Amino acid sequence: MKYYLYIFFSCIVGINALAASSEIMPVINQDKSVTFSLYAPDAKKVSLSGTFLPKGRSIKTPAGTFSKEGSIEMTSNNGTWTYTSQPLTSELYTYTFDIDGKVKPDPKNPDRIRDIADTLSYFIIDGGIADNYVTQKVKHGTIEKVWYPSNIEGMSKRRMTVYLPPSYKTNPHKSYPVLYLLHGSGGDEDSWCDAGRAAQILDNLIAQGKCKPMIVVMPNGNVDLAAAPGHDPNNPDIKPSANNTSSMLGKIESVFVNEVVNYVDIHYRTLANKENRAIAGLSLGGLQTLFTALNNPKYFDYIGLFSAQTTNALDDGKISGMQRIGEKWQNLKNKIPFFGGGGVDKTISKYTSEDLSIYDNVDIKLKYLYKAQPKLFYIAVGRDDFVKKLNDDLRERLDSRKYPYVYNETDGGHTWENWRKYLVDFLPRLF
Structure with missing residues (x-):
């Protein structure tokens, strides 16, 4: 009898231990x-x-x-x-x-x-707000990971994430507006669906009738990496870093329409016009959003800056000076060819390229952007955010010219907590 009691209590203890461990x-x-x-x-x-x-x-x-x-x-x-x-x-x-x-x-x-x-x-x-971030019992959209051809130096293709609304595949004759949603420094094409919960937010807001069904394109804005860690066959062991200086020099913005927008319009059922196209980004993605829109004033009717890095500190004088250095270096390479191709050449070429012109003549570009009458220019930032001064400076610039915009100032700083909230606030304003 003692033997059976021992076995019984051993089982109970084992079950409790298993339950605790799991x-x-x-x-x-x-x-x-x-x-x-x-x-x-x-x-x-x-x-x-x-x-x-x-x-x-x-x-x-x-x-x-x-x-x-x-x-x-x-x-x-x-x-x-x-x-x-x-x-x-x-x-x-x-x-x-x-x-x-x-x-x-x-x-x-x-x-x-x-x-x-x-x-x-x-x-x-x-x-509360986080109900938007939960996978609810609603119809779900589809997430696709897409490689598209690219002319960015060192890579023939780059990767992006595409969200298709729940009705995209069940209604094959319907076309949709598009939001281009950009990540921040150190991020990649996975960031908005991972830390940003973009798919859950879209599913829930669409199901509640709070935002229109739309395609959302989340490209990789890190110019040095073709894809998120573990997904680039040419750099399988690369580790991400928040130091993305190379991505602040105009290359992403200079190819965005030709490479990303045109690819999406060809391969998906989009409403391919300014009225049905939006672009938004956080931090570094805000910089890329602002200057992609400024250099393509007839492409985006909705522009969203979330805790945006609104400048890379290059004014017209610095840009002209750097471009003159680039011209002199090119002349030197023409005279002495072996100067080309090395590490010094690559560094100078990167920081003096013609892509820097993306950031010049901001006032003139703002004039043409607002002449095209965008339906929404949206700025959101936290009171404690370290980029708030940059956003205040941009707002002063807009105010001095009486350019309209929507401003959303919140508690907190440079965090995903805020960026998710900004997306929830921004999506219902589109289209």
Whole structure:
């Protein structure tokens, strides 16, 4: 009898242990507080970092506020480290564990996103704005990963993500407006669907009748990389970086219409006119959005800048000076051919190329843009964003010429929390 009782209780213990090991974390409590748990019996110190915690040290500058992500030490009980947050408002929150100096996502949470080179765990608190970020029981659009031909130096093709609305494949005779949606520094063609939850936002707003069904094209705006990490056969081991200086020198903007827009209009059922075309971007993507629109005033009726880097600090004088250096270098190469082709030549050519003209004569280009009467020029930025001063300067420029625009100033800074909200606010204004 004792033997059978032993077997019985062993099974119970085993089942409980299995249940504990397979438990999905974190636990969202009834009051919307969140409990985190990590089993790390050999760890000496475990801390938790996340967007739900109060910000760490902040530095205020004339350009904006720079803040470190919040972090808190967890407490251990027999090797299980735990922490319970305060009740949280509706949002998508990301977090990681720091285990004796090694940063890792939550092994018990299958929900993860990549932000530049970081893999983050996430959870969603419902009951508000974040209901837009959840995969709801509605009709879903289709996501396609597309390679298109490119003339950008060093690559014959580049990759983009295309969202097709739920009715695209069920209604084969209908054509759709198009939004071109650009990522920020360190991002790629996966960013808006991954950290930005663009597909879920579109599915939910379309289902609620809050925005029109549309095609959304999310290209890779990093000029040095043809595709997101792991998807470029020519650079399979490349690691993304937030340092994208090369992508601020006009190359993306100079080929955008010919390579991206024309490809989409040929291969998808688009309403291929200015009235049914929009472009928007965050941070670096805001710079590329602004100058793609300024140099193609008859292509986009809707322009959206989300925490935009509105300038690359090159004014007309600097651009002319750099182009003169390029001309002198080219003359020197013509006289002494072996100067060409090396590392110095590539660097000088990159920073003195004719693509820099994308950024010149801003006032003249603004005049022609508004002469074409865009239906929406939208600017959104957080009060603590380090690019807010740049956006204030752009608004002063527009105000001085009485050019109309819509301005959305929010709390917070340069974060996906804001960029998702801006997309939710921007989409219903289109078409």
